[in-house]
Amino acid sequence: MSRRKTERLLSLVVCLLSARRYLTASQIREAVPGYPESFDAFKRMFERDKDELRELGIPLETGVSPTAEEEPGYRIPRQAYVLPEIRLEPDEAAVLGLAARTWRRAELAGAAAGALLKLRAAGIDAEETTQPGIEPRLRTGEAAFGRLWEAVRDRRPVSFGYRAAGRSSSQQRRLEPWGVVNRHGRWYVVGRDADRGQTRVFRLSRIDGPVSFRGPSGTVTVPDGADVRELVREWDTAPHALRTAVLQVRQESGYGLRRSATTVRPDPRRAGWDLVEVPFSDPGWQCEHLASFGADVIVVEPADLREAVIGRLKGALA
Amino acid sequence: MTAAAAAGPGERSGARPGAAPRVTPAADRLQRLLALVPYVVSRKVVGLADTAAAFGVSERELVDDLNLLWCVELRSPDPYCPIDLSYEAGEIVVSEAESIDRPLRLGVDEACALLVALRMLAEVPGLEDRSALSRTIAKLEAAAGAAGAVSAQVAVQVDDRGARSVAARVRDALDRGRRLHLSYYVPGRDEATERDVDPMRLLVVEGRTYLEGWCLRAEEVRLFRLDRVLALAVLDQAASVPAQAQPRDVDQGLFRPSADDVQVELELSAPGRWVAEYYPCERVDDLPDGRLRVRLRTPDTRWVRRLALRLGEDGRVTSPAELAAQVRDDAAAALAQYA
Numbered sequence: 001m002s003r004r005k006t007e008r009l010l011s012l013v014v015c016l017l018s019a020r021r022y023l024t025a026s027q028i029r030e031a032v033p034g035y036p037e038s039f040d041a042f043k044r045m046f047e048r049d050k051d052e053l054r055e056l057g058i059p060l061e062t063g064v065s066p067t068a069e070e071e072p073g074y075r076i077p078r079q080a081y082v083l084p085e086i087r088l089e090p091d092e093a094a095v096l097g098l099a100a101r102t103w104r105r106a107e108l109a110g111a112a113a114g115a116l117l118k119l120r121a122a123g124i125d126a127e128e129t130t131q132p133g134i135e136p137r138l139r140t141g142e143a144a145f146g147r148l149w150e151a152v153r154d155r156r157p158v159s160f161g162y163r164a165a166g167r168s169s170s171q172q173r174r175l176e177p178w179g180v181v182n183r184h185g186r187w188y189v190v191g192r193d194a195d196r197g198q199t200r201v202f203r204l205s206r207i208d209g210p211v212s213f214r215g216p217s218g219t220v221t222v223p224d225g226a227d228v229r230e231l232v233r234e235w236d237t238a239p240h241a242l243r244t245a246v247l248q249v250r251q252e253s254g255y256g257l258r259r260s261a262t263t264v265r266p267d268p269r270r271a272g273w274d275l276v277e278v279p280f281s282d283p284g285w286q287c288e289h290l291a292s293f294g295a296d297v298i299v300v301e302p303a304d305l306r307e308a309v310i311g312r313l314k315g316a317l318a
Numbered sequence: 319m320t321a322a323a324a325a326g327p328g329e330r331s332g333a334r335p336g337a338a339p340r341v342t343p344a345a346d347r348l349q350r351l352l353a354l355v356p357y358v359v360s361r362k363v364v365g366l367a368d369t370a371a372a373f374g375v376s377e378r379e380l381v382d383d384l385n386l387l388w389c390v391e392l393r394s395p396d397p398y399c400p401i402d403l404s405y406e407a408g409e410i411v412v413s414e415a416e417s418i419d420r421p422l423r424l425g426v427d428e429a430c431a432l433l434v435a436l437r438m439l440a441e442v443p444g445l446e447d448r449s450a451l452s453r454t455i456a457k458l459e460a461a462a463g464a465a466g467a468v469s470a471q472v473a474v475q476v477d478d479r480g481a482r483s484v485a486a487r488v489r490d491a492l493d494r495g496r497r498l499h500l501s502y503y504v505p506g507r508d509e510a511t512e513r514d515v516d517p518m519r520l521l522v523v524e525g526r527t528y529l530e531g532w533c534l535r536a537e538e539v540r541l542f543r544l545d546r547v548l549a550l551a552v553l554d555q556a557a558s559v560p561a562q563a564q565p566r567d568v569d570q571g572l573f574r575p576s577a578d579d580v581q582v583e584l585e586l587s588a589p590g591r592w593v594a595e596y597y598p599c600e601r602v603d604d605l606p607d608g609r610l611r612v613r614l615r616t617p618d619t620r621w622v623r624r625l626a627l628r629l630g631e632d633g634r635v636t637s638p639a640e641l642a643a644q645v646r647d648d649a650a651a652a653l654a655q656y657a
Contacts, residue, residue: 003386005344010351011390014400017417018392031394052345057425082420086461091450096458099435105569108431114349115428120372121353121421123360133492134445136438136522137568138474153426153468168588168608179471185524186595205595222471229473255503255510255548292628293508295651310656315631317649 008034012049013058017081021065022073050074088124096126098136107140107149140187142204147211148189151177155220157194161208170208175200176220179228183236190231191220201235241279245286246300249276253296256289275300287312349422350375351383355401356421358412366408384410429462433469441476442522443485443544477525481544485520488529488544491552492517498531498557501549502542506621510548515540516557518565523572532563539563541572573598575615582622583637586610590632593625611636623648 011032016023025046029035035042053060059080064072088096096119103112116126140146144160151158158177161170174194181188186203193200249257249264251272258264260278267273280286287308290297299306341349350373357372358364370380387401402414412419424432433455440451459466491498498515515531518539522528526543533540566572581600586593588608593599601613616622619641626635626645635642 002342002344002347003382005342006347006351007386007390009344009348010386011392013348013352014390014417015392018400027394031392033391033393052342052348055341056345056349056422058422078417081422083423084461084463086457088454088457089450092454092457095436095439095450095454096432099432099439099454102435102438103431108427108434111425111427112431112435115424115432117350117353117373118421118424118428121356121360123356133489133519134442134522135519135568136435136442137524138435138438139524149472152471153430163591163608165592166589179473181472182474182525184475184477185526203595228471229475232473233475253508255508256505259503259548288628288630291630291652292624294624294627294648295655296508298655306656310653312630313627313649313652316627316629317646317653318631 004034008032009049009052013053013076016060016074016076017078019075022061022063022075024071024073028074083118083122086119086122086124088119088126090125093124093126096124098134100126102136102138104137106138107145138182139185142187142207144189144204144207144211145180145187147213148177148180148204151211151213151220152179152189154217155222156213156217157215157220158211159214160202160211162202163206163208165206173200173202174214175202178220178222178226178231180204181229181232183232188232188236190228190235199231201232239281241281243280243283243302245278245280245290245302245305247276247278247290248298248300249274249293250296254293257293257297283308291316347383351387352418352422354383355387355412355415355418358403358410359415359419362411364410366405366410369410381405424462424465426465426468429458429465430469430472432458433462433466434472434474437469438474438476441474442520443476443482443527475525476522476527477545481527481547484544484547484550485527487550487552488517488520491557492519494552495557497553497555498529499551499553500542500547503546503548505546506618506624508624511535514553515542516559518559518563521568521572523568528572530565532557532559539566541566571598575600576617579615579617580619580638580641581613581615582619582635582641583611583613584622584626584629584633585636586612586629586633587631590629593629593633619644627652 011034012028015028015031025043028046029042035045050060059076061075061077062072064070100112100116103109119126148158157174159172159174162173163170175189175191176194177189177191179190181190186205188201188203190199190201192198244262247257248267248270251274254276257276257278261276262279263277264274267275283305287305290299290309291312299309354373357369366377366380370377373380384403384405388403390401391397391399400414400416403410403412436451436455436458439445440448488498498517500513500515502511502513504511513533513535515529515533517529517531519530520527521530521541526545529542529544530539531542584593585605586609591608591610594602594610594612597614599612599614603611605611622635622641623645626633627648635645
């Protein structure tokens with residue numbers, strides 16, 4: 001059954017690609033074997049076949065040939081169908097293979113493999129051999145990735161439940177998505193928040209439940225000059241450090257703090273300890289970070305940070 | 319591939335990326351046939367076995383594909399067979415391919431998958447061949463045409479805070495087969511460790527760059543995140559990775575729990591939910607009021623103690639009991655410093 005359908009679809013493609021003018025449905029029915037006798041049954045099957053070809057990205061064009069009596073016909077313009085000539089040097093083919101491998105086990109794995117197949121068909125030997133010494137991988141573990149990629153690709157507005165950091169429940173958000181960005185291994189979607197009328201960034205792992213389309217394709221406009229990557233970077237970058245914490249840090253410990261310290265000197269009043277100054281911007285995060293060092297780090301000042309760390313430690317004690 | 323389960327009813331959004339559940343088996347095979355003909359044409363003569371391998375099918379399936387192609391017949395105006403081919407003595411030759419002698423254009427998903435990955439590779443520290451990358455990107459953009467445009471809306475940023483120069487020296491050691499000496503920061507234990515490592519390869523996973531190598535101290539294959547390398551020296555000594563050193567299968571995940579690991583359970587209040595996003599949890603259960611219960615496995619619980627101090631009242635170790643007691647001791651010891 002499926003084999004006969006493949007035969008029919010293949011004949012249809014060859015027929016429409018070879019046609020110099022638009023072929024009407026009746027002409028196609030005459031030329032392509034495998035359609036049923038009844039015209040209605042043929043029409044139904046032909047409609048489905050057209051959809052399947054379009055789904056594969058085959059450019060099926062509709063038009064009226066000057067000679068035909070007003071009846072619209074179909075053809076596949078060769079120029080729109082064929083992959084333009086592409087030649088790759090061996091080193092280029094090698095990086096292409098590496099690129100295709102990047103998506104393995106991720107959302108676009110099938111697409112990457114399909115692309116590689118077409119490029120191989122164009123004569124490129126993009127073997128999936130390992131480039132010596134390096135192995136890149138992307139992951140798309142977040143359930144929302146597939147839908148959001150489609151929304152970005154097709155320029156469709158979406159809505160989804162979103163649980164902002166620290167919130168106990170999720171809230172429905174409406175977004176005109178402009179792009180998806182992976183930063184430090186996490187996926188984000190950026191766009192215009194339709195309720196707030198502002199640019200917003202959402203982390204995919206905090207999307208709760210399914211993503212729904214809220215409008216047809218082509219209804220989202222990405223503003224000129226909107227650099228999605230830069231928007232996410234800005235959103236994710238900590239503001240400039242405005243304050244400095246003075247810490248007592250036990251020697252041979254606190255490496256994570258020493259790496260970002262502006263000064264480190266032995267504590268004159270306590271042997272075996274250093275006085276370390278660390279700039280910070282977000283007191284909440286800094287407090288959690290300092291608490292994680294336990295008895296190896298004591299906050300000297302500022303007082304509010306000192307109190308916050310004591311409070312956090314008491315919370316762990318309770 | 320399953321039926322269009324993921325797409326909602328009555329929605330036309332084009333093929334789903336990757337798995338493309340809307341593509342029927344017949345259409346899927348059509349795609350292969352449309353690639354198979356130009357594959358042979360562009361190479362003039364190809365072996366049956368090689369071609370079957372390239373398309374990921376058995377030789378029997380391939381022969382069936384070839385028979386199908388050969389049988390294509392159009393009836394109008396006069397009956398004719400547009401495709402002529404032979405596969406004798408294990409070699410395929412296509413002598414007549416008509417209009418399908420060239421592959422179909424790249425679709426949007428296809429073009430974007432490759433372009434996004436290539437641009438990501440251009441950022442990877444330690445990948446020296448940037449000239450090949452930029453040439454490939456340019457050629458692929460040209461070939462993809464409009465289908466590649468959306469790829470500008472997808473970006474992957476590789477974390478390389480300071481990792482670039484470290485990566486270059488790791489590459490150097492890999493190329494020359496040299497041993498490395500690392501000063502490596504282990505945040506979970508707040509330790510700076512010194513060790514010699516025989517490098518095996520660089521991995522770029524989840525936006526981070528890792529050195530995979532044989533650690534002479536642990537006598538095991540270990541991963542080192544490059545942004546945690548405090549200092550690195552390429553030694554004069556030749557690297558000698560033992561035969562039993564198995565590179566890990568990156569497609570199975572970088573960190574796999576082992577049977578000897580300790581099973582830890584934490585209860586998190588809403589502000590502590592980030593833990594489930596940051597650490598690979600074996601199990602995550604929703605509790606009332608936005609709280610979560612997570613279970614993870616780890617060979618070393620010291621980092622969990624530090625995590626528990628960081629969480630304060632936002633999280634609690636519920637199991638094992640000894641670990642919970644250690645956390646209370648740690649907190650008490652820290653508070654004693656403030657007394």
